[in-house]
Every structure is written in C-alpha cells, then in structure tokens.
Amino acid sequence: MKVLVIGAHGQIGQQLVHILQKSQSCEVIAGLRSVEQEKAYQEQGIATAFVDLTKPQKQLEQVMQMVDIVVFSAGSGGKTGADATMMIDLDGAVKAINAAEKTNIQRFIMVSSIKSDDRSFWSDHAPAVEPQSYYYAAKYYADQWLYHSSLDYTVLRPARLLNTAATGKVKIAQHITEPASAITITRADVAEVIAEIIEKDKLHRKDFDLANGEVPIAQAISNFQ
Numbered sequence: 001m002k003v004l005v006i007g008a009h010g011q012i013g014q015q016l017v018h019i020l021q022k023s024q025s026c027e028v029i030a031g032l033r034s035v036e037q038e039k040a041y042q043e044q045g046i047a048t049a050f051v052d053l054t055k056p057q058k059q060l061e062q063v064m065q066m067v068d069i070v071v072f073s074a075g076s077g078g079k080t081g082a083d084a085t086m087m088i089d090l091d092g093a094v095k096a097i098n099a100a101e102k103t104n105i106q107r108f109i110m111v112s113s114i115k116s117d118d119r120s121f122w123s124d125h126a127p128a129v130e131p132q133s134y135y136y137a138a139k140y141y142a143d144q145w146l147y148h149s150s151l152d153y154t155v156l157r158p159a160r161l162l163n164t165a166a167t168g169k170v171k172i173a174q175h176i177t178e179p180a181s182a183i184t185i186t187r188a189d190v191a192e193v194i195a196e197i198i199e200k201d202k203l204h205r206k207d208f209d210l211a212n213g214e215v216p217i218a219q220a221i222s223n224f225q
Contacts, residue, residue: 008041012191029049072108089142090138094142097151106152158190166192171183
C-alpha cells in the first residue's frame, strides 16, 4: 500500500512519514517542495516525490501514479497572508483532489481544522475571528470539494495544535461542543490517528473533530466507526 503524504515537511507530515516508514503494510512517499528537503529525507531512506502545489495539476497527477492513498497535510503556514493560504490550503488542495480523481486514487485523507465546518464561527459574525477567517474559509471549501468528489475520503478537524509529546489518547466526535479555545491536541497524536486509520483501514467517508481526550486512539477510532 503506497501512501503519498503531501506536506511531508510540515510538523504533522514529518511525524506521520516516520511512523509509516516503520509500518510493515505501508510504503510511504514524502511529498516535498524543495530539492534540499528531498535530499534530507532520502538520506534517511525515505522515498520522496517533488510536490509543488503552486504548479500545474499535471505535476500532481504524475506523482500520484501507482499511489493508493493520499494524505493532504500541507499548509501555507501561520506567517503567510490570505493570498498564500488561498493558493495552498484551498487551490492546492483542490488540485490534489482533482489529480487523485484523475489517477484513480483509492483514498484521500484531509487534515482540516476545528470549526472550519461551522460557518457561523468564522463567517456569519466576521470579523470576530479576523484575520483567521480566510484560513477557515480555505479549509471549509477544500473540504466541501472533497465531499463532492468521487473519492473515498476521511477528513480530520484537529483542535488547536501543540508541539508536545503524544498522549496516545483522543476524543473523536462529529462535533466537539467545547469552545475551540478550550481544546487542544498534539501534532504527534494527529499523526498517530492518521497512521492508525490507514493501517487499520478505518473511517471511510467520515469527517470528525479531533482533540486530546481520555480514550486510547485505536479504541476511539473503533467507537466512531
């Protein structure tokens, strides 16, 4: 099973690649946007592919040949403006979804964001969450594009992300009711959840909120099936 991780140099992507590299059932391919990044991963024995989401869709189609699963964890980053967010988080995601359809990809896993599916949070009462509204809009419409595609999708909406050690315990729900400011999840746990979904072949055509909680990852995923 070949898994392409788009955004493999991001903080979630890096951890996911290293988890899947150890898997007996997966062959991971790190989707990277620079020669320097590719060289660093290749030195660790990790297969790489050049993925630039600002380039034409054909480049993505070429990379996705013979791939079974695509994980989209790319993002323009918190220091960029609305223009980069729209071209990476939205248009880049749409290109990847379209390319996956063209190349008969089996499954597409999207890393979205908590509250992106709640337009009342970021749109109806704007500018309450400015300047982040454009980020939520990009995630919302990218997710909508995926839902309306022919792909077998899974969409994760992680809570506020932390760079601390994995806890191994999460909360998975269609909608987590606590305020977004009150819930968090480690990036390491997000990566572990994605890996578990892939390796155990779970949560097809599902979307959900994700935060740290009290339930072990494997059990939380099984409970949400």
